[in-house]
Amino acid sequence: MIIALIIIAFLIVTFFAFTNFYPSFGGDVSKQQKLIYQKSEQFKNGKFNNTNPVPKDLSFSETAQLAYTFFTTTVPNGRPKADLKANKIDSTNIADYQGDARMIWFGHSSFLLQIDGKTILIDPMFGKVAAPLPLLGGNRFNEEFPLEIEKLPNIDAVIFSHDHYDHLDYESVLKIKDKTNHFYVPLGISTHLKAWDIPANKITELDWWQGTQLEGLKLVCTPAQHFSGRKLNNSQSTLWSSWVIQSKTENIYFSGDSGYATHFKEIGEKYGPFDLALMECGQYNDMWSDIHMMPEETAQAGIDVQAKKIMPIHWAGFKLALHEWTDPIKRVTKKAEELNLEVITPRIGEEIMVKDAINAYTNWWEEL
Template identity: 75%
Template sequence: MFIKIIKRTMTIILIIIGLLVISYLLFTNFYPNFGGDIANEQKEVYQKSKQYKDGKFHNTKPVPKDLSFPETLKLAYTFFTTNVPNGRPKEDLKTKKVDSINIANYQGEARMFWFGHSSFLLQMDSKTILLDPMLGKVAAPHPLLGANRFNKEFPLAIEKLPAIDAVIFSHDHYDHLDYGTILKIKDKTKHFYVPLGLGTHLKKWGVHPDKITELDWWQNTVLDGLNLICTPAQHFSGRKFNTSQSTLWCSWVIKSKTENIYFSGDSGYATHFKEIGEQYGPFDLALMECGQYNQMWSDIHMMPEETAQAGLDVKAKKIMPIHWAGFKLALHAWTDPINRVQAKAQELNITLITPKLGEEIIVKDTTNNYPKWWEKY
């Protein structure tokens, strides 16, 4: 009798596991938010990259460590069950509104507008460019799988964005690359610039291949005189369990005749910052990742103190902390990144700017009179 109960129990467990696996496969294969899969012929092309081996892209340093399934479950359980004091703002972050006509007709010096987290609208050399435009509600493949972002409204509604000359992506994680955003901007965007493999997602979502340029680390391209250089980062990629590391991740240098900008993407602290500074610095402004960190994954996300040091390494005249004030993706207070990086920047004597969402940022402006706006939340 006991053996029959054990057999019946095991059968039920196996059926449940089988149903879960089938449900996962159906969900990931037919739900469009997951994007595309790298074809075998693409893998052959990527073999030429120094970062690609054994069917995956790799960092120069052998990180991150591949987590086992039990370790992944433990990490997920810790994240979803830990109460983080001040983990979110007390109310939705307010944004300064931007006039769409002003954007469409702008011909002045290089400027930027922060949309929260790592998303920017950049106007440079009479070009309108988006950096990591993630304008979705949650940083997850489905609304039920993530918490809402900190701001309900954007400086400029996505539907009111004017014609976009270029969109630049750093990697394919959900808090940077968003399916819904792509659907709304793809027809008004002239060209997409991405690291190797990321174009697969865009093509899956209806972007014509002729509008996509994929680059490896240290490769560059020119957009009507504007130099775009794909530079290293220490991170990882993947939009589902079985596609981890299938696309490359990167940072970017955006250089005109008069301005020079560095966009870090996501990265742990490593020697590539000094290498980039030596080759392409100094920078008028460096947009540096600062947020969603933890000692458990410090190899792929900088601590705030490292963010300030990385700003020195790339030879930035001033830095702006990004990857915060958007989503709760780690176990620290939402203001911890900005408070800690401010303290370290002061210690290192590096200029740090902290504009509000939607506030105009003049790239070569030497003033730094931004209030601590986050303290009211």
Template identity: 70%
Template sequence: MLRKILKKVLLTVVVLIGVLVIAYVLFNNFYPSFGGDVTKERQQVYKQSEQFKEGIFINKKAVPKDLSFSESLNLAYKFFTIKVPNGRPKEDLKVIKLDSANVADYKSKTRMIWYGHSSFLLQMDGLNILLDPMFGMVPAPHPWLGDDRFNKEMPLEVEKLPRIDAVIFSHDHYDHLDYETILKLKDKTKHYFVPLGLGVHLEAWGIPADKITEMDWWEEKQLQNITLVCTPAQHFSGRKLDNSQSTLWSSWVVKSLDENIYFSGDSGYAPHFKEIGEKYGPFDLALMECGQYDEMWPDIHMMPEETAQAGLDVKAKKIMPIHWAGFKLALHDWKDPIKRVEAKALELNLKVIAPQIGQEIIVADSVSTYANWWKNL
């Protein structure tokens, strides 16, 4: 009798494990938000890149470190069990709403509109450009797998945006490249500029290959009178367990005849900032990663003090901290990034601007100040 019961229990466990394995395989291979996979044929093309070695993209420094199974479990346990005081705002962040007609008809000085985290609308030389447009609610392949963003409202909904001349992406992580956002943008976007390999995701989501330009580090392209430069970063990529490092990550220089902007993407602090500053600086405005850091992953995200130093390295006239006030992806107080970077920047005599989500940023403006909108939240 006992043997029969044990057999039934064992059979149930085996069936359950089998169902879970099949569900994972189906989810991993067919759920659309994962995007595409780099083919062997594309890998042959990427072999021409100094950043591509033995089938993956690499940093100049040997990071990020491959975690052991126990280290990965420990990291996951800490992230999901540690309670972070003030880890996210107590209420949704209020945004400044934009008038769609004003955005569509804008022809004045180069300006930017922050959407929170690392997403921007850039209006330069009569063109509309989006940087890392992530307008979804959750930075994960499925809504159940992450927390909602801090601002549920947008300055201007995707559907009301005007024709987009170019979309620029820094890398393929979910808090920067979002499936649902691409579906909403693809019928109004003329062209996409991305690091090597990232085009496979866009193509998997229905973007024609001739509307995508993949670029390697230090490669330049012209968008009418605007120069786009794909520049280095120290980070990593991957949208599922089996395609880590299969696409490249980058920062970007966006330069018109009158203004020069640097967009750091995600990056740990490294010598590439000085190299970029020497080659393409000074910058009127540098959008610098500052948030989602931790001592457990110091090589792939900067501490706020490093963000300020990187701003000096790239020869920025002023910096704007980004990658904060959007999502909770680390274990720090949500206001910690802005407090620490401002303190270090003051010490370094570096100007910091921190506009509210949706607030107009005139790139060449060296006079305006911004209220500390986060202080009482």
């Protein structure tokens, strides 16, 4: 019994030492920061909350059962049979671009946006796995990117939606931080960025419905229904969000991760209509439907935000749920057709013109 207790104590100490000192876990929100965050309507009882009382706090046994189900369930067609090849784009094409607003999808929820002569990255996650350690996650579906991170030109701004590993990646941040002018994040995310040696004067934190200006562009941090945390003891310590990006002539919405709720209509009424809405569609399950939309809800959310067209995101990147990898795109396109909503489906690396009325993309996933 004594030996068993010693082993358990050793494992606990090792775990907390590892999570406190291994850099990919990021930082911890200080007591001083929590005092500041009390001004936020979302911050109650020492943590951030959704407008609705979700997600449900799982017990240890429920968490263990969920993890066991995920890691032991075989999903037919859970991954593409071959690597998803990305359309390549030359670095000079990015550095010298002065045309109309366009986007390049890097897979999952990561984008490069060029608008008003500025280059912006949205949730730039270029890591191999969506986990703090390579052994803790499956490889992403695309081995290569449209353009390697090292070849990216100067970046005017980086926007993050929340601190989960498939959106905020330590190694990716290290590779872009010295060529990035400024970071825009929801409340609390600065804790991680500062832990990774990004100066505080290069970070702007915003609460829901707060906006800021980026040399003529309007950036608004808008609600989402999700959660946060990079280790067991800091759940809900940072805020999660969606984003509105507006120029004089373009209006873009990025959903981040979110369950379906009334905030989509609120955002549409306040900031819509949108030329393009990038809408979460993937990694869903009935067990966590309050924090990730089902594909049919994704299409309805596109209607709610008053989008002229939507692009499903958060799929074709990682296997983080128990559905087939093509299930999201099949179901959302079917529902969108019923709702008379246009859906664009570019390959990774294909150019996306924000205001282009011509949809020339193919059902490329059917080839795989």
